Amino acid sequence: MTILDILSGTLLLAGCALGVIGAIGLIRFPDFYTRMHAAGVTDTLCAGLFLGGLAIQFGMTLASAKLLLIFLFMLFTCPTSSHALAKAARHGGLKPWTKAGSDGLDAMGHEGAKSR
Amino acid sequence: MIAAAALAILVAMSLAIVRALLGPTIYDRILAINLFGTKTVMLITLIAAMAGRADYLDIALVYAMINFIGMIAVLKFFEYGSLGHAGSDGQED
Numbered sequence: 001m002t003i004l005d006i007l008s009g010t011l012l013l014a015g016c017a018l019g020v021i022g023a024i025g026l027i028r029f030p031d032f033y034t035r036m037h038a039a040g041v042t043d044t045l046c047a048g049l050f051l052g053g054l055a056i057q058f059g060m061t062l063a064s065a066k067l068l069l070i071f072l073f074m075l076f077t078c079p080t081s082s083h084a085l086a087k088a089a090r091h092g093g094l095k096p097w098t099k100a101g102s103d104g105l106d107a108m109g110h111e112g113a114k115s116r
Numbered sequence: 117m118i119a120a121a122a123l124a125i126l127v128a129m130s131l132a133i134v135r136a137l138l139g140p141t142i143y144d145r146i147l148a149i150n151l152f153g154t155k156t157v158m159l160i161t162l163i164a165a166m167a168g169r170a171d172y173l174d175i176a177l178v179y180a181m182i183n184f185i186g187m188i189a190v191l192k193f194f195e196y197g198s199l200g201h202a203g204s205d206g207q208e209d
Binding site for chain 2: 002005008009012013015016017019020022023024025027032035036039043046047049050053054057058061062064066067069070073075077078080082084085087088089091092094
C-alpha cells in the first residue's frame with residue numbers, strides 16, 4: 001500500500017461518506033428546501049472527492065484528464081440544476097417549512113394537513 | 117477499496133429511491149432522481165476503475181450531461197406547463 005494508494009483510499013472513502021450522509025439528509029429532513037440543501041451540498045463535493053480519489057488510481061493518464069472533465073462539468077451543472085429546481089418549486093407555490101408556523105398547511109399550502 | 121466505495125454508492129442510491137417513493141411533492145421526486153443520476157455517474161466511473169478500461173469514462177461524462185439536460189427539461193415542463201410550442205419563436209408567453 002503505497003502512499004498514493006492510501007491517499008486515494010481516504011479520498012474515495014470521504015467521498016462515499018459524504019454521499020451517504022447526503023442521502024440520509026435527503027430522507028430525514030422535514031421539508032423540500034432542507035432536503036435540497038442536503039442533496040445539493042454533498043453532491044458536488046462527493047463527486048469532487050470521488051473523482052480525485054479515482055484520478056490517483058489511474059495516475060497521470062488520459063483517464064485522469066477525463067475524470068477532471070467530468071468533475072468540472074458536474075461542478076458547473078449540479079448547482080445550476082439545483083437552482084432551477086428551487087426556482088421551479090418556489091414558482092410552483094411550495095412554501096418553506098417553519099417549525100413555529102406549522103399552521104396545518106401541508107407543503108403545497110393545502111388545508112387540513114397534519115402538522116408534524 | 118473500490119468495492120467498498122461501490123457499496124456506499126449503492127446505499128446512497130437506494131436512499132434516494134426511498135425518497136423518490138416517499139416524496140410528498142413532485143419536486144422531492146425530481147430532487148431524488150437528480151441525486152440518483154449523479155450517483156450513477158459515480159458508479160460508472162467506479163466500474164471503469166474496476167474493469168481497468170478508461171473508455172468507460174466517456175459514458176460517465178455523457179450520462180452526466182444527459183442527467184443535467186433531462187433535469188432542466190422536466191423542470192421546464194413543470195414550471196411552464198409545456199416544453200414550448202413548435203414554430204412559436206416566443207411571441208406569446
